[in-house]
Amino acid sequence: MDAGIQMIAARALRVKSKRLHWRRRLLKMAVYALMMWLLAGLVAREISIFRLQAEARYLRREIARLREQNAALMEEIRLLHTEEYIEKIAREQLGLVKEGEIPYVTVPAGKPGP
Secondary structure, X not given: OHHHHHHHHHHHHHHXXXXXXXXXXXXXXXHHHHHHHHHHHHHHHHHHHHHXXXXXXXXXXXXXXXHHHHHHHHHHHHHHOOHHHHHHHHHHHHXXXXXXXXXXXXXXXXXXXX
C-alpha cells in the first residue's frame, strides 16, 4: 500500500507542478502584455510630443514672419502720413505731375512708338 500512496503522491506532485508551470507561464505572458501596452503608450506619447514640438517650431517661425510683416506695415503707415511719400505714390502709381511740369512716357527698346 505504501507504493500506491507514493504513486498517488507522485501523480499529485506532477499535476501540481504542471499547474504551477502554467500559472508561471500565464503570469509571464501577462507581464509581457503589460510591458508591450506600456511601451506602445510610451511610443505614442513620444510621437505626439515630436509632432507638438514641430508645430511649435512652425508657429514660432510664423510669429516671427508676422512680426516682420507687421513692422513693415507700421512703417508704411508712418510713411503714408508724410507729404514726401504721398507725392511719391501720386507720381509713381497715379502718374500725376505738378503744375508746370511736362509728363513724358518712356517706350521700352524694341517696341515701335504709336
